[in-house]
Amino acid sequence: MKTTLEIQNLKCGGCAHTITTKLNELSEVSDVFVDNENFSVTFTYTTEPVLLEAKNVLVKLGYPEVGDKNAITTKAKSFVSCAIGRINN
Template sequence: MNTTLEIQNLKCGGCANTIVTRLNELTEISDVKVDNASNSVSFNHSTEAELETVTSLLTKLGYPVAGDKNALTTKAKSFVSCAVGRMGK
């Protein structure tokens, strides 16, 4: 099934690169796309457990799902993820 999640702290192509790279490392996740204009990420998965894995990883990277807690430490993680994504381009 295809899912699109609105996420927080998405700022640029560096952020998008980190998200795509890290989600593509999950063998059960495919067709990852990030849309900076709508602050969203879409992907294919088969189970609810895989969806939970993705949302957990996004939060760990600093991009929690819209409506979830977005603490200062989470925002800081997004800046680090963004920088890593820019270097990985």
């Protein structure tokens, strides 16, 4: 199945690199594409539990779905994820 999630705190290519890397580490997720202009991530997954796992990964990185809680600590996580993505890119 394929889904597109609109996410918060997405800023740049560093963010996209981190998101792509971490989602691709999930064995049942593939074809990850991050669209910085539309603040979204699209990917293919196999089952609903995998989708929930992917969403949890995004939250842990600091990129919750639009409409979900976006506390200052979550925003801070996104800055760290962004910096790591820039360094590793």
